[in-house]
Amino acid sequence: MGKELLMKVLNHEDTGGQLPWVPFAGVHAGKLKGYSGKEVLTDASKLIESLREVHKLYEPDGMPIVFDLQLEAEILGCDLLWADYNPPSVITHLYDKEKGIPCKCKFPTPESGRIPIVLEAMRVMKEEVGDDTALYGLITGPLTLASHLRGSDVFKDMRKDPEYVKMLASFCAEYAQKMAELYIDAGMDVIAVVDPLVSQIAPKVFSNLFHDSFKAVFDFIRMKGVKSSFFVCGNASYQIEVMCETGPDSMAVDENVDMVPAKATTDKYNIALSGNIPLTTTMLFGTQQDNMKGVLDLMDSLENKKNLIISPGCDMPYDTPMENTVACAMTVHNPEEARAMVVNYSATSFDDIEVEIPDYANTDKVLIELFTLDPEQCAACTYMVKSVTDIYDEIKDIADYVVYKYFIKEDIARTAKMGLTNLPTMCIDGESVYISIIPDRDELIQQLTTRYNAKKGKHGEL
Structure with a gap:
């Protein structure tokens, strides 16, 4: 009942206590078939093969096709540094020397950059698993895309030239809408607007400079008849309310955010909340029991299970052991069976590692x-x-x-x-x-x- 269950949550319906599971397997999907991060993000056949493996092993109720926040920046002309075990990173910025706004002629088309690879994977996965699994198309949010274009000076601009920042964010929001439309046309059920940098600015700055841009994206997605998610990384605890005010259907947060107060806020706005299994201490370095116990503790900490999705806190590390993710999936789908398996649980500890603090x-x-x-x-x-x-x-x-x-x-x-x-x-x-x-x-x-x-x-x- 995977897709049906997830869509019920996104429609804010009662699920009788059953919770959906969405593993954010980006380049980790390639790990399952022995492919590097670059291979899985530049070769449609390898990407599709890897996504099939994610679907088979992790039994997701929903799953992303690609987790790459540099794809749009690359199309616009930024250079990337590729890595074997991560998505690429942006290393050059179009406007780091002089402020500018790209021409709207640069808006993406189905032929732009690596978009053909992503669209092919979306269409194949939609045909093969789209009836039972909700598919996520991930796009880069206006703030993070603006930072890719302007570089770190965008943070100074917020203080010294806010009108320029608004104009740049407005362009990035329009760009995001074009990306969303391409992915919706390819059959995506959920468009996730992923913007890690939202957690790095004050809520007042977000409200003053970026609210309108994000709201425009979520309004567009809703108008197109699909669901949305506002995906943020880092300690976004203070930004939860202003994020809710932009109108997404759901929100995804990582382990820096305490889910209990965060969910109290998202519930006030009737927005679903997704999260937030720790990526490294639990998923990467923990045992299967660590992962089962972590998921159970997360579920138990939230009294109101309505509007809740269980997922990793962000894009899973490439080397996450397959068995740990399988343990998370099993726990979400069969919590009582998992409880029996952690009766004698002993947590993995890092306390015995000695480190020297500088003088x-x-x-x-x-x-x-x-x-x-x-x-x-x-x-x-x-x-x-x-x-x-x-x-x-x-x-x-x-x-x-x-x-x-x-x-x-x-x-x-x-x-x-x-x-x-x-x-x-x-x-x-x-x-x-x-x-x-x-x-x-x-x-x-x-x-x-x-x-x-x-x-x-x-x-x-x-």
Whole structure:
């Protein structure tokens, strides 16, 4: 009853306590057939083969076709850096030197870039499994696409030139509508507007600069007769309400968000909520029992099961063990059987991994530590790292930086030892300064200069 169950939730109907399961298997789908991230995102036959395997192994009620937030930017002229175990990342930006807005002649067509590959996969999967599984078409949201075009300066623009940001976001919203239309015509049941960077700006900034753009996209999707999802990564806890105000049918959040208060807000707006099995500590590095217990705890934490979808917190890591995802699927579909299997459960721990915390007080330079989920796959993490690397030539005499990645066990242990609960976070000399917020260039340089001068004074070098 997979698709029927999921569509009931998206229509806000009672399901009698049954919950749908949507595994966000992006390039991980390729892992199941031995293909790299690039292969599965550039070859229709390999993509289709991989999606068939996802459907067979994970018994999804709904599933995405492609999870690639760089596809639109590539079509518009940005260069990509490809990886074997992640989607590509944007490495050049059209307007990082001078502000601009693309011509509407650049809107996507069925022949643009890699869209033919995606559309072929959508049509094949619709024909083969579309009667029993709801299919998701994922598009890049207006804020993240704007950041791909403008680069990290878009965060400075929000403060110094908000009218330009509104115009750029409006173009990106129109672009998103064109992408949505292509995917709807290919048979997609749900269009997910994926925008990791929403969690990196203040709710007031979102309301003032981006509300209209996102609402236009969700209104368009609804007008076309399909369902929508607003997909955000990072600590979007404070943005949940303003996201709801844009009118999506559902929302997807990751492990940075506490589902209990988030669902209280989405329930107020009668919006379905999807989430949020931890990607690394549970799905990537955990045992089957860890995954069963995690799903059960998530389900048990939410008293009201209406408007609820169980899914990974975001795009699953490439190397996620197949058996762990199977365990999640089994638990959602057969929770009582799973309960019997975790009676003697013992959690996987990272406490025995030793990490050394720097002696911040006695370093010659200011130390920037960037705690990320994955700077290659997570757009919010990418732009937080770029906020440092873009200014490194100007700060290298006063600051050093290091990047930690939450898919490395030692870095998971370090994150816990630092007491960090939200990613990405930028620590400066051991202090959490930017938590799920990307600083603008001038502010960060001033922050580092002030701290360096104080450090020199403390060391008696003035």
